[in-house]
Amino acid sequence: xxxxxxxxxxxxxxxxxxxxxxxxxxxxxxxxxxxxxxxxxxxxxxxxxxxxxxxxxxxxxxxxxxxxxxxxxxxxxxxxxxxxxxxxxxxxxxxxxxxxxxxxxxxxxxxxxxxxxxxxxxxxxxxxxxxxxxxxxxxxxxxxxxxxxxxxxxxxxxxxxxxxxxxxxxxxxxxxxxxxxxxxxxxxxxxxxxxxxxxxxxxxxxxxxxxxxxxxxxxxxxxxxxxxxxxxxxxxxxxxxxxxxxxxxxxxxxxxxxxxxxxxxxx
Amino acid sequence: xxxxxxxxxxxxxxxxxxxxxxxxxxxxxxxxxxxxxxxxxxxxxxxxxxxxxxxxxxxxxxxxxxxxxxxxxxxxxxxxxxxxxxxxxxxxxxxxxxxxxxxxxxxxxxxxxxxxxxxxxxxxxxxxxxxxxxxxxxxxxxxxxxxxxxxxxxxxxxxxxxxxxxxxxxxxxxxxxxxxxxxxxxxxxxxxxxxxxxxxxxxxxxxxxxxxxxxxxxxxxxxxxxxxxxxxxxxxxxxxxxxxxxxxxxxxxxxxxxxxxxxxxxx
Numbered sequence: 001x002x003x004x005x006x007x008x009x010x011x012x013x014x015x016x017x018x019x020x021x022x023x024x025x026x027x028x029x030x031x032x033x034x035x036x037x038x039x040x041x042x043x044x045x046x047x048x049x050x051x052x053x054x055x056x057x058x059x060x061x062x063x064x065x066x067x068x069x070x071x072x073x074x075x076x077x078x079x080x081x082x083x084x085x086x087x088x089x090x091x092x093x094x095x096x097x098x099x100x101x102x103x104x105x106x107x108x109x110x111x112x113x114x115x116x117x118x119x120x121x122x123x124x125x126x127x128x129x130x131x132x133x134x135x136x137x138x139x140x141x142x143x144x145x146x147x148x149x150x151x152x153x154x155x156x157x158x159x160x161x162x163x164x165x166x167x168x169x170x171x172x173x174x175x176x177x178x179x180x181x182x183x184x185x186x187x188x189x190x191x192x193x194x195x196x197x198x199x200x201x202x203x204x205x206x207x208x209x210x211x212x213x214x215x216x217x218x219x220x221x222x223x224x225x226x227x228x229x230x231x232x233x234x235x236x237x238x239x240x241x242x243x244x245x246x247x248x249x250x251x252x253x254x255x256x257x258x259x260x261x262x263x264x265x266x267x
Numbered sequence: 268x269x270x271x272x273x274x275x276x277x278x279x280x281x282x283x284x285x286x287x288x289x290x291x292x293x294x295x296x297x298x299x300x301x302x303x304x305x306x307x308x309x310x311x312x313x314x315x316x317x318x319x320x321x322x323x324x325x326x327x328x329x330x331x332x333x334x335x336x337x338x339x340x341x342x343x344x345x346x347x348x349x350x351x352x353x354x355x356x357x358x359x360x361x362x363x364x365x366x367x368x369x370x371x372x373x374x375x376x377x378x379x380x381x382x383x384x385x386x387x388x389x390x391x392x393x394x395x396x397x398x399x400x401x402x403x404x405x406x407x408x409x410x411x412x413x414x415x416x417x418x419x420x421x422x423x424x425x426x427x428x429x430x431x432x433x434x435x436x437x438x439x440x441x442x443x444x445x446x447x448x449x450x451x452x453x454x455x456x457x458x459x460x461x462x463x464x465x466x467x468x469x470x471x472x473x474x475x476x477x478x479x480x481x482x483x484x485x486x487x488x489x490x491x492x493x494x495x496x497x498x499x500x501x502x503x504x505x506x507x508x509x510x511x512x513x514x515x516x517x518x519x520x521x522x523x524x525x526x527x528x529x530x531x532x533x534x
Contacts, residue, residue: 008316032377051486051488051493052488053487053490053491053492053493053495054490055488056324056325056326056487056488059323059374061372064308078493101372103389107327120391121391122370122389122390123389123392124387124388124389127363133479148343163490165490165491165492167492169403169493184500190423195379196354197473198471198474200471200481200484201468201471201475204467204468204471205468207465207468208465208468215494217486217496218486219317219323219484219485219486219517220323221319221320221322221323223320223321223430223432224320224432225320225432225434226312226318226320226436227482227483228432229484232425
């Protein structure tokens with residue numbers, strides 16, 4: 001039996017993504033706890049969000065993969081995010097004074113919240129927010145359909161997010177790379193030398209001259225001071241491809257930190 | 268009299284930054300409300316956080332400056348962030364079950380929270396969290412010294428943040444650029460054409476060939492779908508410098524979106 005951990009509780013969007021990986025699902029309450037469960041061999045795979053098309057990167061996922069764990073991205077899953085206004089049965093719009101959700105869901109529905117003059121409050125997850133409003137007529141939550149059903153609540157208004165381009169990318173992490181499929185992506189992290197001008201420009205040039213397409217470039221603070229960054233780059237190709245191996249060797253020679261986060265099939 | 272708005276309530280780190288700008292301070296409860304107050308001419312300057320050395324960019328500030336307001340960055344202020352464990356007078360470590368703060372402050376003190384097995388809860392600001400624990404012996408807040416004093420609370424442990432490289436960069440926004448001082452920075456946002464390979468590489472090459480040093484590069488989702496980014500770049504120079512004008516003209520010719528956020532003295 002293959003066990004899979006995910007960022008719980010049940011009813012989160014990560015739960016929805018984890019359902020695509022397998023049946024034996026184990027919720028954990030924080031992203032580092034999910035990654036730790038894979039690291040400790042409690043489970044074979046862990047599912048965590050890594051970026052959202054509106055809100056951007058999930059910092060704790062990127063930072064944990066960069067600094068705390070040596071795990072591999074084994075697979076990626078992209079889920080369209082539709083946020084719903086969840087209320088107790090029979091509640092109307094004019095009853096609602098307070099709204100609860102994860103900070104990213106609150107941010108994704110900012111226009112709806114402002115327009116309806118409801119006071120936002122942060123919760124640790126959309127599912128926890130949904131659970132916490134049970135029995136309160138003047139409280140609403142933002143969350144998904146699974147969570148509303150799970151707790152016997154109603155959806156008063158569907159698709160309340162600010163834009164329709166809302167999707168979250170999840171990664172399935174494990175201790176091993178995915179075998180080569182011919183349509184793969186590789187994720188790496190690197191730091192450039194601060195004292196050499198054009199550092200990032202030179203690294204991007206390595207991809208350019210090998211005609212390798214970048215699918216993502218993200219900067220994160222290196223935690224060593226303002227203006228010092230780690231770069232998270234995804235590109236087409238698998239670590240078993242010889243061109244990818246050449247590129248990684250050249251990047252390694254020109255950066256002071258390089259970590260390969262894994263090769264996996266493009267979603 | 269020059270009025271200055273800031274992200275309140277009183278006692279936040281932004282309050283500390285705003286004190287360096289002037290005396291007539293007006294707190295607003297969200298970052299868009301601060302920016303709106305400048306846009307509406309209610310105040311001349313507004314002070315908001317833009318990035319933290321540990322947690323990274325403040326998404327709502329970057330997104331608001333990119334999409335919602337045509338304001339100028341007039342000045343930057345960098346403040347070292349020292350987080351403190353704030354409790355009611357006489358409370359001891361073993362009394363504390365729950366800890367409240369802004370999500371960034373919680374993230375900055377993750378190791379301290381894990382080590383002491385305290386349950387974290389999110390609040391809209393460090394100051395609001397501090398105010399909310401008044402009278403509760405089993406609750407603590409994470410915040411700054413000003414907030415603890417303001418509400419008659421005690422600091423049980425100082426400097427509880429995970430690393431000592433913790434600093435936040437604030438920007439003072441107004442309707443006008445700052446005059447040239449000879450030691451200036453310029454902030455811009457641009458989007459590259461998705462269908463042209465090496466887009467970012469080519470833009471960075473424009474800076475490289477003009478020997479202009481980038482002090483920051485940050486990517487943010489363009490909100491148009493996964494893998495589509497806006498790039499926020501800070502570089503040395505003022506918009507009145509002829510070399511900066513040449514660079515901006517060349518970038519404009521090679522991007523489908525360019526916005527100059529302002530030129531201001533380096534902190």
